[in-house]
Amino acid sequence: MTKTGPMTYHMFQLSLSNEIVKGYLDSFDKEHPTEESLIELICGLYEDDDLNVCLHCGSFRLDATDNVRKRKCSSCFKIRNVTAGTFFHGQKNIRAMCKLIELLNHGIMLSSPRIHDLVGIAQSSALQMTKKIMAVVEASYANETNLVPTGVFTNIFYRRTNETPAQRHPLSEQEAADEALSQKVYASDVRPDTEKNEKVTLDKLGPFAKTLYAEITSEPKNPDQLANKFPRKQIHEISAMLSFLQLSGLVEVLPGDYFIRFDPKTSKNQNQQPHIKSENQKSFETIMTYIRKVSHGISRKHLPKFIASFWCFFNREKWANGELLKACIQAKHITDDEITATVTPPLIPMPQWCMRLPTLF
Numbered sequence: 001m002t003k004t005g006p007m008t009y010h011m012f013q014l015s016l017s018n019e020i021v022k023g024y025l026d027s028f029d030k031e032h033p034t035e036e037s038l039i040e041l042i043c044g045l046y047e048d049d050d051l052n053v054c055l056h057c058g059s060f061r062l063d064a065t066d067n068v069r070k071r072k073c074s075s076c077f078k079i080r081n082v083t084a085g086t087f088f089h090g091q092k093n094i095r096a097m098c099k100l101i102e103l104l105n106h107g108i109m110l111s112s113p114r115i116h117d118l119v120g121i122a123q124s125s126a127l128q129m130t131k132k133i134m135a136v137v138e139a140s141y142a143n144e145t146n147l148v149p150t151g152v153f154t155n156i157f158y159r160r161t162n163e164t165p166a167q168r169h170p171l172s173e174q175e176a177a178d179e180a181l182s183q184k185v186y187a188s189d190v191r192p193d194t195e196k197n198e199k200v201t202l203d204k205l206g207p208f209a210k211t212l213y214a215e216i217t218s219e220p221k222n223p224d225q226l227a228n229k230f231p232r233k234q235i236h237e238i239s240a241m242l243s244f245l246q247l248s249g250l251v252e253v254l255p256g257d258y259f260i261r262f263d264p265k266t267s268k269n270q271n272q273q274p275h276i277k278s279e280n281q282k283s284f285e286t287i288m289t290y291i292r293k294v295s296h297g298i299s300r301k302h303l304p305k306f307i308a309s310f311w312c313f314f315n316r317e318k319w320a321n322g323e324l325l326k327a328c329i330q331a332k333h334i335t336d337d338e339i340t341a342t343v344t345p346p347l348i349p350m351p352q353w354c355m356r357l358p359t360l361f
C-alpha cells in the first residue's frame, strides 16, 4: 500500500446538497429498478456455487420461485433463501443497504438524520446499517500493526452506550480504558522503576518495533536517518512505527521531527504518559473533525466504526469502483447482537493511511 498518485478523496462530498445526493440515489434506482435486479446485482458478485446449492440436501438444482430471494430445491423441495448467511442475511431493506453502500462508493458520508430524509429509513436503521458496513471496512485492517490508544479521541465521546457506567458521563468509559491500558503497559505498581516498565512494554513489541527502538538513542534522529537503517521498509512504515513507539511512551519526539529515547529524568513530561503532541495528533484531530461533520457525537464503543468510515472516505483508491460492495459481499452475516456486543479495547488498530495525514479540513 503506497501513497502513489493523487489522493482522490473529495471534501465537498461531505457537504453535498440533498438534490445532488438524490441524483446519485435516483440513478441507482434507475439502474436497479426492481427487487429482482437488486438480487441479481448482489448474487452476481457471489460465487455462483455458494448461492445455488441447497442447504438441506446439497443439490445444485434450485428453481426460481415467486419470491426473488427464495429458490426451491428440485430434489428435496425445500426453500433456500439466497442471502442466507451472507452480509444481506435477514436484511429486510436490501435496497436501502445497497443505497448506503452506493453513496459510500462515491465517498458520500451522510449523518443518520440525512439518511432518514433521503433514503427514507428510520435513523436507527440508518445507523445500524452504517455500522455493519463499517464493520466490514474495519475487518480489512484488523491486523494492522499501528495501535493507537482510544484516549487520543476523547474529545468526541459524548454518547452513552451499554458500556457507559451508570450515572456517569460517557467519558468514564475512556477512563476505564485508560486505567486498563496503564495497568497493562505501564505496570503501575513498579513505577517509577522505568527500566522494568520499559521491559513490560518492549516485550509486547513486534520484531520491527524492537529493531527500530534499538536504533533510537539519546542522540536525536529523524525518520529519514532511521529509514537508511531499514532499506526494505518504506518511510511511512518507519513513521507509523515511530508514532506507535511514541504513543507507547518509549520514544519522545523533539521539534523538527527528531526522535530520542524517552527518559523520564530529562523529559518535560513528568507523568510518563504517552506523548501525543506529534504529527499524528494532527491526524487524529483531522479524523475527529471528519467525525464531527458526519455525526453529532459518538460513543467510545463505536469509535473504530467511525475511523473505518473516515478511512473509507479518505482512501478512495481502495473503496471506490464497487470495491465496498464486493467487500460486503465477501463478508459473512453480521448480526445486530454482534454490533451491540462490540467491545473497544484500549488500543485500536489504525489503517496506515490514517497516520501522518495531511491537513484536510
Ligand SMILES: [Zn+2]
Pocket (backbone or CB within 6 Å): 054, 055, 056, 057, 058, 059, 073, 074, 075, 076, 077, 078
Ligand atoms: Zn434440497
